[in-house]
Structures are given as structure tokens and as C-alpha cells.
Amino acid sequence: MTDIEARLRDMDLRPPGDLQARALAAAASPLARPGRRLLPVMLAAILTALLAGYAALAFTSGPPAAAAGASGYGVGEGCWFVKDANGLHFHIGGWYHGLPALCTSERRDPAAGR
Amino acid sequence: MGQPVPDSRSPFALTPEILCARYSARVYRFAAMVAANSHDAEDLAQTALERAIRALERFDPRRGDVEGWLWRIVANAAGDARRDARRRRLLVDLLVRRVDMLVHQAPPETADEMLLAAVRRLPSRQRAVIALRYGADLDLRTVGATLGVSVAGTSMLIRRALDRLRAELSQQEKQP
Numbered sequence: 583m584t585d586i587e588a589r590l591r592d593m594d595l596r597p598p599g600d601l602q603a604r605a606l607a608a609a610a611s612p613l614a615r616p617g618r619r620l621l622p623v624m625l626a627a628i629l630t631a632l633l634a635g636y637a638a639l640a641f642t643s644g645p646p647a648a649a650a651g652a653s654g655y656g657v658g659e660g661c662w663f664v665k666d667a668n669g670l671h672f673h674i675g676g677w678y679h680g681l682p683a684l685c686t687s688e689r690r691d692p693a694a695g696r
Numbered sequence: 697m698g699q700p701v702p703d704s705r706s707p708f709a710l711t712p713e714i715l716c717a718r719y720s721a722r723v724y725r726f727a728a729m730v731a732a733n734s735h736d737a738e739d740l741a742q743t744a745l746e747r748a749i750r751a752l753e754r755f756d757p758r759r760g761d762v763e764g765w766l767w768r769i770v771a772n773a774a775g776d777a778r779r780d781a782r783r784r785r786l787l788v789d790l791l792v793r794r795v796d797m798l799v800h801q802a803p804p805e806t807a808d809e810m811l812l813a814a815v816r817r818l819p820s821r822q823r824a825v826i827a828l829r830y831g832a833d834l835d836l837r838t839v840g841a842t843l844g845v846s847v848a849g850t851s852m853l854i855r856r857a858l859d860r861l862r863a864e865l866s867q868q869e870k871q872p
Contacts, residue, residue, distance in 0.1 A: 589808075590811065590815070590826065590831075591830050593830075594808055595812075595831070596724075597738075598738055601720050601738065601742060602713075602717065602745075604742050605720070605741075605742050606716060608743075608746040609750050
């Protein structure tokens with residue numbers, strides 16, 4: 583045996599006193615399944631994807647302002663979101679092609695009596 | 697944790713407590729040599745023992761002895777820990793560029809600390825054979841079986857690692 587081999591064998595490497603207790607305690611506890619940790623992340627990802635899909639569909643296939651005629655779409659007539667000169671507003675609305683509708687204009691007719 | 701498992705090496709059944717009492721010191725010596733620092737070594741030793749305890753029910757003495765079974769688990773745990781550490785290091789490097797700004801490690805002072813630091817700088821394969829041979833105190837055959845290398849290959853890996861350690865330590869001794 584060479585000098586370096588003897589030094590490697592004689593190195594003072596003592597384990598911490600509680601190593602055995604820690605290992606036994608860790609083995610006695612239920613195993614955290616990686617799948618369970620991933621579940622909330624996957625749910626959040628699915629939700630985000632659905633929202634992103636909805637937003638994309640709503641913006642591309644929602645009723646355009648030009649199709650609304652002179653009066654535009656009215657609140658309560660199928661618009662959950664109404665975009666006008668003041669920005670984007672949320673209203674309880676209806677459905678358009680099976681999706682919550684996103685309207686790009688709002689009826690300005692005061693006779694609508696909102 | 698189930699029924700005690702028969703151990704071909706002794707008339708006593710192998711329980712988690714006996715496994716820990718018999719092997720924890722050698723598992724820690726192995727971990728201290730392959731891990732980057734003493735904190736990681738403690739984590740690795742605990743994880744390796746935990747995995748061995750959990751796998752104890754599946755141990756079959758007809759398929760091999762405890763030594764071979766245990767050190768394969770320990771070596772696999774070390775491989776997983778090394779990959780985790782690499783991912784963490786990449787992330788930290790990405791965020792702060794300089795890891796040593798966050799983690800200050802005291803330079804080695806004693807001969808043992810210098811030797812351990814030199815072992816930890818070895819390439820991973822050489823570090824593993826040195827840790828299994830001199831940390832876990834295994835014979836060449838078991839070291840080779842654990843790493844999937846022939847006895848001759850293991851012997852050559854160890855010789856190269858020892859040459860490298862000798863060269864590095866003699867270079868350090870020459871420096872003021």
C-alpha cells in the first residue's frame with residue numbers, strides 16, 4: 583500500500599452523531615411522491631393554457647366592432663368584456679359561439695337605458 | 697418498515713437499525729469523498745441510508761450479498777445528488793454568476809483537508825472509485841461490480857486517480 587492510499591484510509595471522516603436517527607426518521611415518514619408535487623403546477627399550467635386559448639379565440643373570433651352596426655353591442659347582451667375608448671371593462675354577459683363573448687364595442691345608445 | 701430481512705453475512709436478520717449501525721460510518725466516509733462539501737455529504741449519506749432502508753424489504757439474499765446491494769443504492773444516490781447539484785449550480789450561476797460570492801468556503805488547512813479537497817476535485821468517475829475503495833473500504837471486485845466496470849478497469853481507474861492525487865498534492869506542497 584502506498585503513502586497516499588494509507589492517508590486516504592486514515593482520513594478522519596466521522597459521521598454526525600445523529601445521522602442514523604435522521605435516516606431512520608426520514609425512512610419512517612411517508613414518501614413524497616413527485617407526482618403530487620407536480621399536480622398544482624400542472625393544474626395551473628392547464629388553467630393558464632385554457633385562459634390563453636380563450637383570450638386568443640375571443641380576440642380573434644369575437645364580434646368585431648364593425649359588425650355591431652351603428653349601435654354596437656350592449657352590456658348585458660352577450661359581452662363579458664367591453665373595450666372602448668376608456669379601456670377594457672368587465673360585465674356579466676353572455677355567450678358567443680359557445681364562449682364568453684368579448685365585445686370590441688359598446689352600444690352608446692342612451693335609449694338602451696343601462 | 698416490514699419484516700426483518702435475512703442477511704447472508706450473519707445469523708441475525710437485517711433490520712433498519714442494524715443496517716444503519718453497521719454501515720452508516722462507511723456510507724458517510726464515501727459521501728464525504730464524493731460530495732462537494734460536508735453539508736452535501738451529510739445530505740447524501742442520509743438520503744442513501746434512507747433509500748437503503750426503504751429498499752430493505754425488496755432485498756433478496758439469493759441474488760447477491762448485502763454489500764453489493766447496498767453500495768449500488770449508495771452509488772445511485774450519489775449519481776442523483778451530483779445531477780441535482782449540477783442543476784442547482786447552473787441555476788445559481790445564471791442568477792448571480794459567482795457562486796463563491798454566496799457560499800464562502802474556508803480554504804483547506806490540515807493535511808487531511810487538503811487531501812479531501814484534492815479528492816473532491818477529481819473527475820466524477822475517479823472520485824467514485826476512490827470513495828468506494830478507500831471511503832467505503834470495498835475490495836476491487838465489489839467496487840467494479842458497483843460501477844459496472846471490470847476488476848482490471850477498476851484497478852486502472854484507481855491507479856490513475858492516485859497518480860493524479862499525488863501530482864496535485866506534491867504541486868501544492870511546492871507552493872509557498
